[in-house]
Amino acid sequence: MSPVSSAHLAARRAQLLKAARTCFARNGFHATSMQEVLSEARMSPGGAYRYFPSKEALVAAIATETLTEVSAALKALSEDGSTPGPDDMVTAVTSTVERLDALHDTAKLEIQVWAEAQRSPLLAEQFARAFADVERFMTEQVETYQGRGLIERDVPAGHIARVLIGLVHGFMVQRTLLQADTALFRDGLRALVAGPGRAPAPPSE
Amino acid sequence: MSPVSSAHLAARRAQLLKAARTCFARNGFHATSMQEVLSEARMSPGGAYRYFPSKEALVAAIATETLTEVSAALKALSEDGSTPGPDDMVTAVTSTVERLDALHDTAKLEIQVWAEAQRSPLLAEQFARAFADVERFMTEQVETYQGRGLIERDVPAGHIARVLIGLVHGFMVQRTLLQADTALFRDGLRALVAGPGRAPAPPSE
DNA sequence: CATAAAAGAACGAATGTTCGCTCTTGTCAA
DNA sequence: TTGACAAGAGCGAACATTCGTTCTTTTATG
Numbered sequence: 001m002s003p004v005s006s007a008h009l010a011a012r013r014a015q016l017l018k019a020a021r022t023c024f025a026r027n028g029f030h031a032t033s034m035q036e037v038l039s040e041a042r043m044s045p046g047g048a049y050r051y052f053p054s055k056e057a058l059v060a061a062i063a064t065e066t067l068t069e070v071s072a073a074l075k076a077l078s079e080d081g082s083t084p085g086p087d088d089m090v091t092a093v094t095s096t097v098e099r100l101d102a103l104h105d106t107a108k109l110e111i112q113v114w115a116e117a118q119r120s121p122l123l124a125e126q127f128a129r130a131f132a133d134v135e136r137f138m139t140e141q142v143e144t145y146q147g148r149g150l151i152e153r154d155v156p157a158g159h160i161a162r163v164l165i166g167l168v169h170g171f172m173v174q175r176t177l178l179q180a181d182t183a184l185f186r187d188g189l190r191a192l193v194a195g196p197g198r199a200p201a202p203p204s205e
Numbered sequence: 206m207s208p209v210s211s212a213h214l215a216a217r218r219a220q221l222l223k224a225a226r227t228c229f230a231r232n233g234f235h236a237t238s239m240q241e242v243l244s245e246a247r248m249s250p251g252g253a254y255r256y257f258p259s260k261e262a263l264v265a266a267i268a269t270e271t272l273t274e275v276s277a278a279l280k281a282l283s284e285d286g287s288t289p290g291p292d293d294m295v296t297a298v299t300s301t302v303e304r305l306d307a308l309h310d311t312a313k314l315e316i317q318v319w320a321e322a323q324r325s326p327l328l329a330e331q332f333a334r335a336f337a338d339v340e341r342f343m344t345e346q347v348e349t350y351q352g353r354g355l356i357e358r359d360v361p362a363g364h365i366a367r368v369l370i371g372l373v374h375g376f377m378v379q380r381t382l383l384q385a386d387t388a389l390f391r392d393g394l395r396a397l398v399a400g401p402g403r404a405p406a407p408p409s410e
Numbered sequence: 411c412a413t414a415a416a417a418g419a420a421c422g423a424a425t426g427t428t429c430g431c432t433c434t435t436g437t438c439a440a
Numbered sequence: 441t442t443g444a445c446a447a448g449a450g451c452g453a454a455c456a457t458t459c460g461t462t463c464t465t466t467t468a469t470g
Contacts, residue, residue, distance in 0.1 A: 003449065004435060012449090035424090046451050049427070049428080114381070115233060118316070131383065151396060159390075161393075162385065167368065167375055171371055173374045174370075178336065192357075193397055193398065208467095208468065208469040239460055248417090250418075251418070255415065
């Protein structure tokens with residue numbers, strides 16, 4: 001029987017994950033040593049290796065957290081019906097990304113996951129799964145917009161959803177490396193979607 | 206005096222760079238050891254270290270190549286005037302990305318550069334410089350489109366250019382991790398830009 | 411022959427991980 | 441209520457290995 005409560009075990013595990021996320025976001029998966037993570041978490045190797053069998057497992061856990069965080073946030077967004085048009089939707093998503101990145105370095109870690117997924121079949125599958133989730137939510141939203149006559153109907157909703165997701169990923173890059181903010185993307189996208197004919201919402205500056 | 210021709214020196218350097226690119230694209234910057242690069246290039250450490258003083262310098266050189274390759278291709282694209290509309294422009298860019306990735310793993314390496322730029326000020330500055338170039342070409346194109354009345358005029362061209370670049374980056378992610386192709390993005394973007402009113406070019410499927 | 415390019419053994423440092431020990435904790439008999 | 445016991449959480453020194461890099465030697469060339 002365990003000499004400590006299972007809540008304490010969970011807390012210790014979470015403490016390790018938090019330290020790992022901090023270090024990985026700061027220095028990347030590979031340039032971060034176990035010793036860095038351990039000292040950030042104020043743990044010894046022997047203690048930590050009771051919770052994660054390897055550094056790779058720690059990386060995988062952080063990747064799961066990151067991908068899940070994003071897709072869960074997008075799911076919530078697509079369920080509360082607060083995005084009356086495609087530009088509002090992307091705006092809502094980018095501001096959500098901003099919030100998650102400020103809280104948990106989500107955008108930085110997501111980019112690291114892209115890089116690592118190229119060589120790790122495990123991470124590649126995790127990414128593909130999370131992407132499929134997001135794609136589903138986005139596609140449903142696009143179908144709604146198509147039903148309302150807001151978007152061209154003859155193109156498969158999935159294709160349009162893919163483009164919107166691409167936009168979000170591009171935002172993550174610019175947010176991380178160039179300090180781009182939501183307003184910039186919102187105005188640009190609105191102008192693009194609005195075309196020359198219809199009056200867009202006024203830009204913010 | 207040098208015992209070999211300077212052409213031979215340049216060839217040897219290029220051989221090293223090619224090997225490094227192959228290895229870095231296959232396994233990432235950090236997971237690739239010098240020994241892998243050296244054996245791919247069929248060189249000894251002593252030989253190779255005459256051309257690059259460190260692994261970091263090799264990484265920086267590959268990053269420069271990758272970023273320059275992309276921005277040079279985009280510059281060529283924006284100069285030959287072959288993109289009559291914003292959707293054509295993005296389509297031309299994505300197919301260029303496909304070609305460069307097939308030839309030199311450019312998209313894969315670009316993503317690695319994003320990840321590495323988060324912790325390396327040197328790469329971050331390289332990226333920012335290359336991005337500024339691309340942004341300039343894109344902005345000029347958008348201004349042209351605005352002049353022709355193809356895009357809403359009241360939004361700064363730079364903002365719209367940023368969104369289009371984001372789209373390209375998103376395409377790189379999907380191309381690398383999900384085997385997305387240009388046609389998918391082309392149709393999706395056309396539908397988005399066309400809106401419900403104007404007839405878009407017919408989708409490809 | 412002189413020069414330097416190339417080779418490859420060798421180096422110290424740092425990595426992820428292990429293992430034997432100590433200490434804390436929950437349990438239960440008295 | 442209390443004391444001792446068993447179990448496992450936590451520790452940290454030590455491990456084998458691999459890393460990037462150097463240095464001496466050999467080879468090839470103008």
